[in-house]
Amino acid sequence: MLSIKNLHASIGGKEILKGIYLEVKAGEVHAIMGPNGSGKSTLSAVLAGREDYEVTEGSITFNGKNLLELSPEDRAREGIFLAFQYPIEIPGVSNVNFLKTALNEIRAYKGLEPMEAKDFLARLKEKQKLVELDGKLANRSVNEGFSGGEKKRNEIFQMAMLDPCLAILDETDSGLDIDALRIVAGGVNKLKSKDNATIVITHYQRLLDYIVPDVVHVLFNGKIVKSGPKELALELEEKGYDFIKEEVGA
Amino acid sequence: MANEILEDQIGGEYKYGFVTDIEADNAPKGLNEDIIRFISKKKNEPEWMLEYRLKAFRYWLTLEEPRWAHVSYTKPNFQDIIYYSAPKPKVQLNSLDEVDPELLKTFEKLGISIEEQKRLSGVESRIAVDIVMDSVSVKTTFKETLSEKGIIFCSFGEAVQEHPELIKKYMGSVVPYTDNFYAALNSAVFTDGSFCYIPKGVRCPMELSTYFRINASGTGQFERTLIIADEGGYVSYLEGCTAPMRDENQLHAAVVEIVTHKNAEVKYSTVQNWYPGDKEGKGGIFNFVTKRGICLEDNSKISWTQVETGSAVTWKYPSVILKGDNSVGEFYSVAVTNNYQQADTGTKMMHLGKNTRSTIISKGISAGFSNNSYRGLVRIAKGASNARNFSQCDSLLMGDKCGAHTFPYIEIKDKSAVVEHEATTSKIGEDQLFYCKQRGIDNEKAIGLIVNGYCKEVLNKLPMEFAVEAQKLLAVSLEGSVG
Numbered sequence: 001m002l003s004i005k006n007l008h009a010s011i012g013g014k015e016i017l018k019g020i021y022l023e024v025k026a027g028e029v030h031a032i033m034g035p036n037g038s039g040k041s042t043l044s045a046v047l048a049g050r051e052d053y054e055v056t057e058g059s060i061t062f063n064g065k066n067l068l069e070l071s072p073e074d075r076a077r078e079g080i081f082l083a084f085q086y087p088i089e090i091p092g093v094s095n096v097n098f099l100k101t102a103l104n105e106i107r108a109y110k111g112l113e114p115m116e117a118k119d120f121l122a123r124l125k126e127k128q129k130l131v132e133l134d135g136k137l138a139n140r141s142v143n144e145g146f147s148g149g150e151k152k153r154n155e156i157f158q159m160a161m162l163d164p165c166l167a168i169l170d171e172t173d174s175g176l177d178i179d180a181l182r183i184v185a186g187g188v189n190k191l192k193s194k195d196n197a198t199i200v201i202t203h204y205q206r207l208l209d210y211i212v213p214d215v216v217h218v219l220f221n222g223k224i225v226k227s228g229p230k231e232l233a234l235e236l237e238e239k240g241y242d243f244i245k246e247e248v249g250a
Numbered sequence: 251m252a253n254e255i256l257e258d259q260i261g262g263e264y265k266y267g268f269v270t271d272i273e274a275d276n277a278p279k280g281l282n283e284d285i286i287r288f289i290s291k292k293k294n295e296p297e298w299m300l301e302y303r304l305k306a307f308r309y310w311l312t313l314e315e316p317r318w319a320h321v322s323y324t325k326p327n328f329q330d331i332i333y334y335s336a337p338k339p340k341v342q343l344n345s346l347d348e349v350d351p352e353l354l355k356t357f358e359k360l361g362i363s364i365e366e367q368k369r370l371s372g373v374e375s376r377i378a379v380d381i382v383m384d385s386v387s388v389k390t391t392f393k394e395t396l397s398e399k400g401i402i403f404c405s406f407g408e409a410v411q412e413h414p415e416l417i418k419k420y421m422g423s424v425v426p427y428t429d430n431f432y433a434a435l436n437s438a439v440f441t442d443g444s445f446c447y448i449p450k451g452v453r454c455p456m457e458l459s460t461y462f463r464i465n466a467s468g469t470g471q472f473e474r475t476l477i478i479a480d481e482g483g484y485v486s487y488l489e490g491c492t493a494p495m496r497d498e499n500q501l502h503a504a505v506v507e508i509v510t511h512k513n514a515e516v517k518y519s520t521v522q523n524w525y526p527g528d529k530e531g532k533g534g535i536f537n538f539v540t541k542r543g544i545c546l547e548d549n550s551k552i553s554w555t556q557v558e559t560g561s562a563v564t565w566k567y568p569s570v571i572l573k574g575d576n577s578v579g580e581f582y583s584v585a586v587t588n589n590y591q592q593a594d595t596g597t598k599m600m601h602l603g604k605n606t607r608s609t610i611i612s613k614g615i616s617a618g619f620s621n622n623s624y625r626g627l628v629r630i631a632k633g634a635s636n637a638r639n640f641s642q643c644d645s646l647l648m649g650d651k652c653g654a655h656t657f658p659y660i661e662i663k664d665k666s667a668v669v670e671h672e673a674t675t676s677k678i679g680e681d682q683l684f685y686c687k688q689r690g691i692d693n694e695k696a697i698g699l700i701v702n703g704y705c706k707e708v709l710n711k712l713p714m715e716f717a718v719e720a721q722k723l724l725a726v727s728l729e730g731s732v733g
């Protein structure tokens with residue numbers, strides 16, 4: 001589904017990603033861990049098409065298409081969803097209106113008619129339940145005045161509504177209380193299918209207790225320096241990143 | 251402008267095109283007493299009307315153009331303007347190919363169908379939009395239906411002929427010709443406009459609307475609108491404005507007066523889309539307008555809602571004099587400036603009566619190299635006990651080459667007054683745009699969404715069909731301003 005080869009990206013002339021290789025197949029869950037500033041959010045931003053970053057080398061293929069040639073909105077329409085580490089507020093635009101616009105834009109791209117109002121409402125209800133989102137939040141302006149945890153939950157709610165092919169969750173667990181973590185992770189698991197894939201960026205093993213990864217990658221200084229089974233996350237939790245640094249001779 | 255509104259106004263014998271070659275019945279260029287006599291004669295006016303015009307003109311001659319607004323422009327040459335231009339029907343266009351493609355693009359963006367585009371562009375024979383084109387009021391629809399209720403809705407010129415007692419009583423009672431430079435000029439040379447009278451106890455059953463259009467080149471447009479709601483009367487009044495694209499600046503100096511009697515209410519909504527000039531700031535309308543209402547008697551209400559997207563230079567302060575006790579004044583405004591547009595707009599709320607209340611919600615949006623100023627005055631007179639005002643003035647900046655300015659003036663002469671003022675300035679963020687795009691929404695739609703969200707409080711005050719149009723207009727005006 002996703003194939004990243006030798007990806008180099010920089011911002012303001014500073015190279016952040018220094019040769020990333022990553023293969024994600026349909027049905028898989030990949031976890032990316034790594035110290036602060038190692039480039040995890042940068043990688044997700046580059047995948048989503050944030051224009052501030054310049055891709056200087058390498059390739060990204062997504063479902064057979066050259067992702068780097070697509071605009072951010074077309075990437076979203078092709079099925080890439082990014083749950084933001086810091087979700088953005090849009091005052092005066094209701095969550096519902098925002099999602100309706102997004103959903104119908106994606107449908108239009110696929111040559112589908114706008115969704116019927118009653119189908120949309122039914123879907124809204126169903127997905128709200130899935131992540132146990134307070135009904136009031138759905139009608140409020142996008143993320144405006146939401147608590148940190150509510151924002152994160154809202155990201156997963158949006159993901160559920162838009163039903164992406166590849167979801168990238170950038171530290172969705174941070175800011176969630178213990179119950180919320182379980183609920184949100186449960187939602188992600190229910191949305192999992194053999195046709196979609198998930199990249200989970202996190203600092204903590206506890207999220208991976210709920211969303212069990214097929215592969216864990218360690219991103220360090222702009223490169224994936226180690227990949228392994230889910231046990232790798234446990235090892236990291238126990239030993240910190242120092243042993244990796246030693247291993248890679250940094 | 252809105253499909254629905256247009257549709258209402260289509261039908262009838264008016265055959266003039268949009269930007270088509272209309273052979274006009276013009277006055278010679280320039281301004282002097284003879285020109286004023288010419289206009290008055292053309293309109294077959296009674297002597298008292300001519301006298302009023304001449305008095306205003308003589309007064310105008312003693313005035314200097316105002317300079318206090320935060321705008322800069324080349325002073326219009328008042329001798330280089332045609333003050334009377336009545337369009338005459340000429341040949342029709344045969345196909346859409348003959349129509350200005352820019353105009354068609356705008357229609358398309360506004361979601362106006364091809365058939366409607368044809369009508370609007372004058373390709374098909376009938377466009378009877380209820381408009382004041384250049385100087386003459388062309389058609390007023392639904393007159394018969396309304397007159398059954400005793401409502402008078404007609405062109406100003408007609409009112410001078412048919413209802414001289416009302417004109418004599420109310421004209422200039424809210425905006426006297428001595429009020430300011432442009433009000434004096436308007437009083438001298440106004441050519442037409444709309445008149446509306448709602449009798450005692452009548453709620454007007456439909457929205458009344460006037461559509462203003464400047465068409466002929468080198469002309470100025472000086473319309474007057476006078477709306478009176480008698481005791482217990484209610485009306486919602488809409489005004490739309492457009493002008494074709496021309497290289498030179500054209501002057502629009504209107505006067506709008508509103509009078510509400512006891513328990514009466516007038517809602518006045520404007521979607522102003524005069525030609526703003528091109529991307530380099532060439533051409534466009536100078537929009538110098540005096541709009542004022544008076545809540546003459548107790549428990550009456552006047553509210554102004556405006557969405558201002560057009561004009562090269564705007565100078566406009568729809569105001570309310572709250573004379574009657576318990577009267578209410580409202581001002582809801584969205585003003586957008588892009589490219590090299592300049593707007594200095596706001597309101598004045600003059601509290602004279604007891605327990606009077608006013609609300610001011612102003613949303614400025616600046617993009618490109620434009621300048622957008624809010625200028626507001628809240629005055630609470632001595633004896634206006636328990637007056638309240640709430641003002642909120644927000645500015646949204648798109649890009650870093652534009653400017654937003656706020657000039658709130660507050661004068662309180664009565665200790666019991668409660669006046670609140672809030673102001674914010676924000677920037678439309680790359681972050682917000684990227685967030686929208688990441689959800690599959692393209693740049694243009696994203697800007698529309700964000701801007702409409704920001705203006706929501708004001709757009710909600712517009713009648714439904716106008717709100718839809720205003721939303722589209724906002725998106726069109728700001729196109730290409732970010733990203």
Ligand SMILES: Nc1ncnc2c1ncn2[C@@H]1O[C@H](COP(=O)(O)OP(=O)(O)OP(=O)(O)O)[C@@H](O)[C@H]1O
Nearest residue numbers: 011012014016034035036037038039040041042043
């Ligand atoms: N606009 C910018 N200009 C310069 N450096 C930047 C810019 N944006 C990000 N960086 C740098 O890029 C590096 C990677 O940042 P990124 O946000 O991808 O880290 P991260 O792995 O997500 O960290 P965290 O775990 O703290 O979220 C950091 O050193 C950051 O300071």
Ligand SMILES: [Mg+2]
Nearest residue numbers: 040041042085
């Ligand atoms: Mg990060």
